[in-house]
Amino acid sequence: MPAVFLGVRHHSPACARLVAETVRRLRPGYVLVEGPADLNGRLDELALGHELPIAVFSHYRDAERTATTWAPLCDYSPEWVALREGRSVGAEVLFVDLPSWHPAFELRANRYADAEARYAEATARLCERFGTGSVDALWDGLFEVAPADGLAERLDAYFDLVRGESEADEGDRAREAYMADWVRAVLAEAEAEAGTGAGVGTDAGAGTDAATVLVVTGGFHTPALRALAARPAPTPGRPALPVPPPGAVSGSYLVPYSFRQLDAFAGYQSGMPSPAYYQRLWEDGPEAAADHLRQSVVTRLRARRHPVSTADLVAAAALTGGLAALRGHPVPARTDVLDGLAGALVKDDLTQPLPWSERAPLAPGSHPVVVEMVAACGGARTGRLHPDTPAPPLVHDAAARLAAIGAAGSRPLTCDLTTEEGLTASRTLHRLRLLGVPGRHRTAGPAHGADPVTTERWEAGPEAGRDAALIEAGAYGATLDEAAATVLAERARTTGPTDTELAALLFDTVLCGATDLTDRLLGTLAATLARHPDPGALGAVLATALGLWRHDRVYGAARSPLLAAVLDGAVARVLWLVEGAHGRSGADPARLAALAAVRDTLRHAPDLLTVTTADTAALALRIARDPHAPADLRGAAHGLRLTLTAGGDPDPGPEPGLASAARRAAGDPGTLGDWLGGLFALAREEVTADTGDGSLLAAVDAVLAELTDAEFLIALPALRQAFAWFPPRERERIARRLIERRGLRGSARGLLRTTADPVHLAAARALEENVTALLDRHGLRTAR
Structure with a gap:
């Protein structure tokens, strides 16, 4: 006899019932x-x-x-x-x-x-014919809540229509x-x-x-x-x-899998959304599933202090019943319940379509009631494998490694990176982090190779999903070392020489102890730096490489010729790029950080560089005097020259000194803040140094004092961004010195605290002064 074909929709209770009934009835010799x-x-x-x-x-x-x-x-x-x-x-x-x-x-x-999602022309016509906006609602009405009689024939007709003449x-x-x-x-x-x-x-x-x-x-x-x-x-x-x-x-x-991973509202692209609802539909039928869904939504909302009154429930039940009758459903379907609840409980205007109307993931800013409704539909069930289920070797290797370093429990773990045991524990945990295995997260430790920090602290976190993550990570290798090296090699292959993730990749490679891969990556970097177009990304690589070169005793990276080549190539390329930069672009923090990395490399590794300190100081002077250079670069160039000349005049010439340079920048109040931002990024310590009235701070204060109120209001947003380069303690010290400089009394800390946004306060003051001037002009001001 010919085969019996059952076409099904994946994760459909109606199709699952049909399969069970067919197998029991036919008792076939083979099930394919x-x-x-x-x-x-x-x-x-x-x-x-x-x-x-x-x-x-x-x-x-x-x-x-x-x-x-x-x-x-x-x-x-x-x-x-x-x-x-x-x-x-x-x-x-x-x-x-x-x-x-x-x-x-x-x-x-x-x-x-x-x-159906790939060949949607027929389903789109069916949705239009039945007046529904999604394939899921169409399916529910045709199969899930419809009578079981004739189900196999209806499925055949549906799938014949879906397939049609599609290639x-x-x-x-x-x-x-x-x-x-x-x-x-x-x-x-x-x-x-x-x-x-x-x-x-x-x-x-x-x-x-x-x-x-x-x-x-x-x-x-x-x-x-x-x-x-x-x-x-x-x-x-x-x-x-x-x-x-x-x-x-x-x-x-x-x-193990979870209902959240199955849920279309969380991004799953197959089968049925709202797995908790369909689980109840499978177990108890459509009427019980509708009642349970309504109860689940109300319970979640009340637990989160969303008001749901008895009148709301009555209205939701009435709307649900009316919608089911209008749509020709013998019992309420999932979308009938959800639409009824939304109509009764959502009191505000919705700015986005309801997600179940088009099977879309929840969008940012979704209404809180809608969020809870989707969560109630999805459920929180997570599967569990039988203990005898075979697992890849990585699962056993990871368990042994965690036990060996004392990280199998829930206590925090501190790794001393100067010891072999601490470095081994750190590398184990970083490899698990790289593989996306939950359970431990780092709360303290060196960042991007630039911190002279020799300890790491790892806190225990939720372990939900760890087994599944380890099994999936087993695709990359049988041991943690092999799996982490494979992932790093994959990232290295897909990360181009101009990618902004190069610095993070380099640091992760070192943290995981992948020595061979580190050398290959450094060799690639050294060979491609001369073509890199982005000074910001280059600066991140430079800062990371410098940190590794300085702190080699921690990471074992050693002061290798490859690191030296990366440092030399990155410094030369950053300086070449910034000297050729023109135009007005506002402050660019990444570009300023790159110049700061150049400064630090000249301080800590000058013997590795082809570019000398004197050459860099001369280049900085050219940029500082270039009227076409961006304001933040001109300010940074002043700061860079200042740091390289050990406190000497940052701008020798007919009109020398920082104050004159700042006054020229103040000719356009809109760029003064950018200019100062560049200065502060490169010479923060010099600005805060206390050298009396000749200090940089005094010069900056004098320039700002010369601005009119209107000019200050224009400059204020960029000025705030510029002073953000100073941490809170240094800002308080600057405020104290400014109070002392004016012979005033008061709290420096209080000066930093305002009742509202300073920009709004300054704008309000300017408005009041304009109103006062207008009243005076027309003689309308009342004498006090």
């Missing part, structure tokens, strides 16, 4: 399921007694491509029900789809990604051809067994029908599989399992 065929020898792992949801995680890596995919399974997944019910009646259950590493899944992170993409065509090969092969086996009477009555119960083959796949594939399976088999026997190319690494493991 859409799933990775390379797991057929390990199906017993799926039957160990896990708490769902779980997922089959698959990974693949070669020199050209890295891929990971998930095949999630929950209680109401038709594929899971087919596996469970098929085994219960004694059928041979087989996965018949291509392995997850296959190029057919190259652009798909999820095996069960909805074909599947190359990946789907490859998958369908492979699944059809399996169907033809198993049909041939079933016919042979039926002819000999084998397989009939072998079950302990009523027996199975060896001639019956049940095929459970995504409904989009069913029309194509029916047509392909009717053609003659190109070769006899079951299709060969595809083998990864030589040198490739691949594998599959079971991982």
Whole structure:
């Protein structure tokens, strides 16, 4: 007899019920399921007694491509029900789809990604015909809350319409051809067994029908599989399992999954949204699911102190019933309940569409009531694997490493980086951080290689998801060292020489102790710095490399020639880029930080550089005098020359001195703050040095005092940004010196505290003065 095809929607309770009923009724000899065929020898792992949801995680890596995919399974997944019910009646259950590493899944992170979303023309017409805005609402009305009678026929009609004349993409065509090969092969086996009477009555119960083959796949594939399976088999026997190319690494493991990961509102692109609602629908039916959803939303809202009155509940129930009747639903569907609750409980205007109206993730700024409604639909269930489930070697290696460094418990861990034990513990924890494994987070330690800090503190945090993260990280290697090195190498391959993440990548490489990779990365950096176009990104690399060069005793990076080459190339390139910068661009903190890194390199490693201190001071003078250079660079150049000349005149010439340079900058109040920001970024200590009336602070104060009120108001926003370079303690010291300079009394700390935004206060004062001047002009001011 021909195969019995059941086209299903992934994670659909209605389809799961149909699969269960069909298996029990037909008692087939074979059940073929859409799933990775390379797991057929390990199906017993799926039957160990896990708490769902779980997922089959698959990974693949070669020199050209890295891929990971998930095949999630929950209680109401038709594929899971087919596996469970098929085994219960004694059928041979087989996965018949291509392995997850296959190029057919190259652009798909999820095996069960909805074909309806990829081929949406027909579903769009159906949504318009039934007056609904989303495929999920359409599906609920047609199948989930509709009577079960005739469900199989309605599903066939629906999926025939969805598939229509659509040309599947190359990946789907490859998958369908492979699944059809399996169907033809198993049909041939079933016919042979039926002819000999084998397989009939072998079950302990009523027996199975060896001639019956049940095929459970995504409904989009069913029309194509029916047509392909009717053609003659190109070769006899079951299709060969595809083998990864030589040198490739691949594998599959079971991982715990969660309702949040399944939820379309959290970004999942397959099956049904609102998994908690559909779990209740699967267990108790649509009426109980609707009641439970309403109760869950109200409970969450009241727990978070959102007022929900009895009148609101009555109104929500009435709206829900009315919407269900209007939409032709025999019992309220999910969107009926949600729309009824939203209509009764949301009292404000909504600035965004309701997420269930279009299956969209929650947008920032969503109404609090809507947020709680979506959370109630999603639920918080997390799956759990049976203890006997095989795990990749990395899971065991990580557990042993954590136990060895004393990080297996919940107590904080302090690592002394000057000892071998502390450095080993630090590298272990940084490798886990790099792999995205939760459980520990660093609260103190060196940052970006520039801090002379020799201890790290790691606090224990929530461990939810740690097992799943370790299993998934097992795709990168069998040990922490190997997995972290693979991830770093992947980042190094995908991070271009002009990427702003180069500094973070370099520091992470050192923190993880990947010495070989560090040398390769430094070599790449040294070779490409001469073409780098962004001084800000170069500055970050320079600061990191300088910190590593200075503190090599901590990281073991040593003062290698490669580090020296990076320092020399970065300094030369930053200076070349800033000298050629022209135009008005406002203050650029990253560019100023790059010049600060140049200053620090000249201070701490001058012997490594081709550029001398004298050359840099002369270049800084040229930039400072260049009227076309951005204001922040001109101020930074003054500061850089000041630091390099050990307090000498930053601008020798016909009109020397900082005050004259500041006065020229003050010719345009809009750029004064940018100029000062550059100065403060490079010469903060010199500005705050107490040298009496000849100090830089006195010069800056004199320039600001010369501004008119209107000019000061224009300059104020940039001035505030400029003084942000000073930490609070230094700002308080500056305020105290200004009070003393004017012979006043008062609290410096109080001077830094205002009742409102200083810009608003200054604008208000300017407005009052303008009003007063206008009244005086017309003689309307009343004498006091």
